Amino acid sequence: MSGETAAVVRGRVYGTVQLRHTERGTPAARFTVVQVPREYDRARGQWRDGEPVPVICTVTGPLARQVAECLTDAVHVIATGNVALRDNALYLDSAQVGVDLAHHVACIDDTLPAVLAGRAPARAPRAAATPAPPPAHRAAPAHPTTATRPAPVPAAAPETDWWQSAPRTSWDAATAPSRTGR
Numbered sequence: 001m002s003g004e005t006a007a008v009v010r011g012r013v014y015g016t017v018q019l020r021h022t023e024r025g026t027p028a029a030r031f032t033v034v035q036v037p038r039e040y041d042r043a044r045g046q047w048r049d050g051e052p053v054p055v056i057c058t059v060t061g062p063l064a065r066q067v068a069e070c071l072t073d074a075v076h077v078i079a080t081g082n083v084a085l086r087d088n089a090l091y092l093d094s095a096q097v098g099v100d101l102a103h104h105v106a107c108i109d110d111t112l113p114a115v116l117a118g119r120a121p122a123r124a125p126r127a128a129a130t131p132a133p134p135p136a137h138r139a140a141p142a143h144p145t146t147a148t149r150p151a152p153v154p155a156a157a158p159e160t161d162w163w164q165s166a167p168r169t170s171w172d173a174a175t176a177p178s179r180t181g182r
């Protein structure tokens with residue numbers, strides 16, 4: 001359509017998401033995203049919040065149901081679509097809507113526990129005749145004296161290429177400051 005411009009809106013959902021159905025049964029969701037621009041105040045030498053800009057977003061089809069199920073008040077989102085100014089209000093006919101991972105942790109259906117994802121829980125594996133060896137990161141010490149004395153930590157420079165670095169064994173290891181360079 002003429003007069004519409006593709007745009008990306010990043011902000012917080014304000015209020016509740018309204019889900020309705022058209023006469024043909026197509027789901028349609030409507031919600032408001034408030035975008036607060038950051039402005040640099042030269043007089044004070046610091047950043048401050050600007051005037052909030054509300055954008056009314058509309059989503060149709062299967063995405064509308066997912067938006068209605070997932071989004072609540074104050075959730076940070078990123079929405080893309082065609083923006084238009086009508087009746088002194090900004091409207092965004094959204095093509096894509098997602099949770100802003102800079103502010104939230106998202107779970108995908110495949111990563112959710114079975115009970116939360118609505119699937120039947122996986123059957124527990126049968127007990128093996130011999131016990132399985134412990135995982136490498138929980139292996140028993142090779143010598144009893146090493147269990148009482150901590151191993152020295154070599155002073156190595158941290159790796160600069162994150163992608164090529166060795167995988168971490170736990171979230172704590174990934175977020176802790178690196179002393180071993182791993």
